Amino acid sequence: MRIPVGIRRFRRNSTEHRRLPFPASRNSRAVQVTGATFFDDVATFPCERWRELEIYRPRVLVGPATELQRLAELVEIGTVDMSSVDCAVFVLTACGGKPVSDVLRVVFWQAFGVPVYELLVDGEGILLARECELQEGWHPQPYATFSVTDNELIVQALRKKARRTGLAGNIETAACPCGRPGARLLDIEALASREAQRELAATA
Helix, strand or coil: CCCCCCCCCCCCCCCHHHCCCCCCCCCCCEEECCCCCCCCCCEECCHHHHHHHHHHCCCEEEEEHHHHHHHHHHHHCCCCCCCCCCCEEEEEEECCCCCCCHHHHHHHHHHHCCCEEEEEECCCCCEEEEECCCCCCEEECCCEEEEEECCEEEEEECCCCCEECCEEEEEECCCCCCCCCCCEEEEEEEHHHHHHHHHHHHHC
16 A cells, blocks of 8 residues: 655664554554654544545544544544544643543544543653553553652652642552553542542632
């Protein structure tokens, strides 16, 4: 099958923080449905090229929730055929952003029919944590260390200074049901959301 002109191919010098995690692999054709490039081994399709997705036939979709939601709407009305997607959808959540809601997960499931996993990235597109295969929280990447300060998750990665994430959450050190070792991030939500809940509880 002829691959459309302009599709970036896998870079052999890709590093861990630029690769998609499980269940994607180099053998699973994946696309980023956004103009920005987050992963070196994934072709990039900005919205003006989404009609070409039917020719490329991706098995994995990657992108921010807003773009994936727009694509899901096109799939639902039959404008774009995404029946080739049979592996996973990865939702990119940036530090300071709002984690994907349960309602939106259902929307993606209904549109694409595959599991939905969330990935936490920083402002430079570096992968910091990924949702567990069993959806039992987020697993930090080996090069990312998380801590909690004033109810906010703080991350230090790749020899850079510790940074705020804008997210509230807990750090669990007990073994994960998936068998993956190390800490997990649980009960993750936008920091503003948790603060608002506490204010409501205090006035109840």
